[in-house]
Each structure stands twice: as structure tokens, then as C-alpha cells.
Amino acid sequence: MFRESVAGLIDGGARVVVAIPTNGPLIDEIRSLGAEVVIAPGLVLRKALLRPSGWMRLIGETFRGLGSAWRIMSRVHPDAVYVSTITIPLWPLIARLRRTPVISHVHEAEASGSALLNRLLYSPHLLSDEVLVNSRFSQATIRHVLPNLASRAEVVLNGVVGPASPQPLRADTDGALRVLYMGRLSPRKGPDLVLSAAALLARDGLPVDVTLIGDTFPGYEWFGDQLRLQADNAPEHMSVTFAGFQPDVWSFVADTDVVVVPSRIDEPFGNTAVEAVLGLRPVVVADTSGLREAAGSYTTARMVPVDEPAAISEQLRALTESWSAVRADVEDSRAEALRRHAPESYRAAVRRHVERAVRSGSRRADAPRRRGRTR
Template identity: 55%
Template sequence: MSDVAARFRRARKPRILAVHPGAELYGSDRVLLESVAGFVADDMDVTVVLPADGPLVVALRDAGARVEIAPTLVLRKSLVSLRGIPALIGQSVLGAVHAWRAISRFRPDAIYVSTVTIPLWPVIARLRRTRVMSHVHEAESSASATVLRLLYLPHRAAHAVVVNSEFSRGVIASVDPDLGERSVVVYNGVAGPAAPSAARESLTGDIRLAYLGRLSPRKGPDLVVDAVIALRGDGLPVRADLIGAVFSGYEWFEDDLRETIAAHGLRDTVALTGFHSDVWPFLDAADIIVIPSRSDEPFGNTAVEGVLARRPVIVSDTSGLREAAAGFDSAVTVPADDAAAIAAAVRRIADEWPAMRDAAERSAEDAATRLSPERYRRELVGRMNALLAPRG
């Protein structure tokens, strides 16, 4: 228990109400899980409100939290349109009612709002005179200034704002300097495999690539497929696993991927594995991890997972991905949206395999310290305890 916590701890455990927009186990979901685990380990009583059931529910309960499923307004692109306005209004009213009732029922000492896509909670927490922390996981510098201002506006109500990268803080500051000034960077904590294995000593046979993330246009798994096509066309034997699933409404993108794979005779070469909560067996079987996002990423959890897997990593040279991969000799950056550059990076890594293999070992050790879950929990819990401390 921290010194601040020991000094200000009340007779009962502090009650934390955490709110999150999903129930899967992708990047921000895993960050929420680490946050909750840190609060519980620091002797806090944690309840988590989610809008739906999913694999995150079991993980949260295993971490020692209670979970409630309740209607919550989650900002989606489908709602921010003329056609989506009726649904936006209806979900706003329903979400506000349930948020108000949840605060009355749980009487939290603080509310932890995970991501900016659930905008009602900071405002309602303020109205209920409850301390609130917003944790910003999103940053899209390509969005218009008006959209960004509206997105961040509700989080001006937060008493504390945590962001996951300097890039995220910079995007906030570009449209709201005061909120950017108040924001504090706490880099994500990324757990590595229980028993990491070294990359194979020589690349005999097929070179095995792995993509990790959602199957969506912005994440760029199609670029990996295009790189495989180009490399095999040049005579380099490569294969790839695409580890992840589509978000609801993007089934067409998976269909397009499958059509491309079939059209080039790659059904036995490129595998769509679907979502797996345990990705380490797939990364362990790979030689090179590819994280080819086209769009801004606030941070790069998947890139760090590739580093922790003791494999060379190819990442788009953009936004938070660049920040997450910085300082790791095993990370090779390429221009975003460039399959030819990915193919060239694969060739370079293959040509320099002994050196890249050694770099992957060093980088994994560095990442396990710099971006450990323990460091993340310590920093975030410290921020929460400061928020809970009596105010003079």
C-alpha cells in the first residue's frame, strides 16, 4: 500500500466505480483489466459497469471486481450522423438514467471513466459531487478540430485526466490547451508471456509472419496479405497468421480479405485465426510480428506484445505506434499504408536475422521493465489515491 494510501485510508475500503465501453479483450479492454487489478490489489472495493457481456467480464471477476451490465451511451460513428440522431438521443437518456442510479446504488468515492467514448459519466459524476478520473485511450489527429473539441469536452468535468502517451496528450492540447495541460501521461502496462521462447536460430523453410489486432481497414491486415503476395511473387517463402476478429458492422472487410486470399491461391498460406484471448502461442510460432495501422494509434499495445514475445516487429511509423516502439532495437518502422515497405522490411530482417534475433532478446528484457503491468498499476493507483485524498 502506498504512503498516500496509508495516510488517508478510511475505516472502510474506498469504493471505485469503473466504467468501460466494451467487454472484449483487445487493447483498451486489457488496460482496464490492469487498472482494476491495481485498484483491487491496493485494497479498493471495485465495481465495473459494462454495456454488454463478453470475455472481459470473467477476467474482471477473476481479478476481484464486481461487474454490472447496464445500458451506457457509447459513441459510435453510426450514432454521429443524421440517421443516428434518434438512437443517440434515446441512448443518451437511457444511459444517463442508469448512470445516475448506479451512483446512487454504489455510492462510490471515485469514478474511473475508461476512454472518451462514454461521455456522460464525467458530467454526471460532477453533478453528483463524486470525484472522477478520465482515462483517455483515443487520439486521432486527422479528425477535425470541432469533432475533437466535442469529444473531449465532457472530460473537462473530470478532476483528474490520465492519457496513455505523449501523442494523445498532444492531440488533446491541440484543441483544448487547458485539458492538455491537466493531462498526465501513464504509459500502458503490457503483460508478456509466462514462458517466452527465443526466436529460432535460422530462418529455414517458410518465414512466418503474424498480424495482431482487429480485422478492420484502419488496422491494415490487408497490407500484410499484400506483402505476402509480393514476397512470394519474388520467390521468398512466407506465410502469415492474422490474429483477430472484425468489429460488428465490418464483416464485409473479412469477406474481402478471404476473397483476396482465395484469388491468389493463399488459403493454405494466410490463416484468419479469429479472436484469441491468449495470443502467445501464435506469436511464439511466428518469426516476425507486423503491426501495420493506417490511422493514428494513441499507443501500440500490440507492438509491445510483439517485442515481449522476443520477435522482431514491423510497425507503422505513425502516432503512438512510433512512441510505443521507440528505443527497441528489434522494432523496424515503415511508412503507413505501404505494403511494399512491409515486404522490404521483411526482407531486411531476414537478411540480418542473427542481429535482429539478438536485438529481439535485448528489447524484450527492456520492455518487460519499462512497460510492465506492475509499473503501470503503481503509477495509476498513485493517481487514484491522490484523487481520493481528503481535500483541505
């Protein structure tokens, strides 16, 4: 979504300078859009820093981040600051100190998490002139801990890019059912649930091929090993492919029958579910949080209780048994997803809010001068 936000601002003729704390794979894409990129080491809030053992590092990264952000602001003199995550909390403060309009775009929401932690994460954005959220669920999560911030927040649905000409669903599911998971290989995302559900089908005699797209976070390599062990112990009639991180997933979507999004805990939204719909694929989705909001309105989406592989298995079987009806519905679902999540609409909405913040900031800056002239 950050890439789409940058694209929207550049589409409007803005000079965009992107400040990020570390190097990463997104940089080349951002530069290809025409943005400038500055590496700005600083504070990135992680749970480890909020524990007593991480407090010294927290203090050090805070001071380093304040200095880095201040120097960038002095060099660039921006008309506005757009903050795309709540995990870099210093930018709203620096922008306010520099009397620069600031827009916060909240993409994170974990209603089941600590209320105190959520309040700490969201509080810096009370300083923002504009607050955007990616779903009603995110807005409700903020409202639970900071009602006054939620009252100012506006929902801007994610713009989700899909394939221009998606591969149609195959006529039938003869042979193995092809199941796809896309996302981080982490316990919270639940790829192990996909393997467990597929194993249940295979033991009942329905062949299943599972492909996992994604990789582990540093420090979670143990979970990747656990998944591979689970795959090694798969029953007969079941195969598992670990495809790793893929910058372009559409060839994998074209080769699959069903996408599964089995997250165990809250998701602020469900881009992967929308991507499945845009790719003309039915999707099985955990019935929770922003996933429900993202997928609940599509006839080709099936909602299942959280953390229940048997329910996933049942829905996969049900899809195969109603395959003709599913094939008839996927085009209508795609059309609705294109309407709701057009990237152009998302880009325009972000640009509109940034421009509104700039205009508001200009009026505030002009007010003292106007008062001075009336004296």
C-alpha cells in the same frame, strides 16, 4: 488496459464496481479479479449517433444513460469514479453532479480526425479531477483541440503483459518466413497490407506463411470476405491462416518469426508492437502516431511508411538477411520493454492517481465544514 486498472485498484484494497453498457467477454476476467460487475445500459458515442439520422437515438440513449448512472451512484456511493474511455461521456458529468471525484483515462486519439468531433469527445473530461493519457501522442492530440485539458493530463504508459518465458527465435529462417498479424480485421488496421507484402515476397521466390489473429467488427464482414478472397488469390509459395479471435496469443507468437503492425491511421499507442518485443520477436510497424512512440526505441523494430506494402516486404526481407543480428538483439529489446511497460508499475500509477483524487475530494468536502466552524 481496463483489466489492469481494475487489478491495480483491487491490489490496493479497494472495492471496485465496474459499470459497463453491454455484456461482453471481459466480464468473466473482471469478476475473477474480485470486482463486481453491473450492466448499465446507456450512451456509448459512436459516429453513427452524431449524424442527423442518429440524433433521436442519441437523445434516447443519453436520458437512459443519465438515469442508469444516477441509480448506480445512489446505490454504490463510490469514493471516486474512474472512466476508462472517452466514448462514455456521461460519467464525468454524473460524478460532478454527485460531488464525487472523477478520473478520466484517455486511451483514444485520432489527430487526423475532425477537430470538432475530437473537441466533442474530449470536452466532458474537463469535469474530471485527474486526467490520464496513454502516450505523448494522445496528449498532443488533446492539446490541439483543448489545450487546458491537455495541460492537466499526465502520461501513464500502458502496462503490457508478456509471456513469462518466451520461446527463442529459431536459429534461421530456412523454409517459409512465418509472419503474424494480431488485431481487428478492419481497413484501418491494415491486415490486407500484410497479405500484399507477403505476396510480393512469394512472387520473388521467398516462401511466406501468414497468420491473421482477430475478427471483424459487426458490419465489417465484407472486409473479412475481401481478405479471404485476397488469400485465395495468393501466389505460389504463400499460405494464409485465419485464426480468428484468440484470448491468448502467445502460442501463435511462439510459432512466428516476425510480427507486423501495419495500421493505416492514427493509433494512440501500440500495445501489439510491445507484445511482439516482449515475445522476443522483431516487429515491422507503421511509422505513425502512437505506434512510433511505442516501438521506435527498440533495435528489433522496423518502421515503414503508412500504407506501403512494398516497404513492409522490403523490411521483412531485410530481417531475414540479418537474422543473426536480430537474434542477438531481441533479449535486450525485451528487457527494455519490461522496464518501460511493467504491469505492476501501470497498476500502481493508476491507483496513485485515483487515491489522489479521493484525497482531493475529501479536502473539498471538509472545507465547508471547517468554514462553518469558524463562524
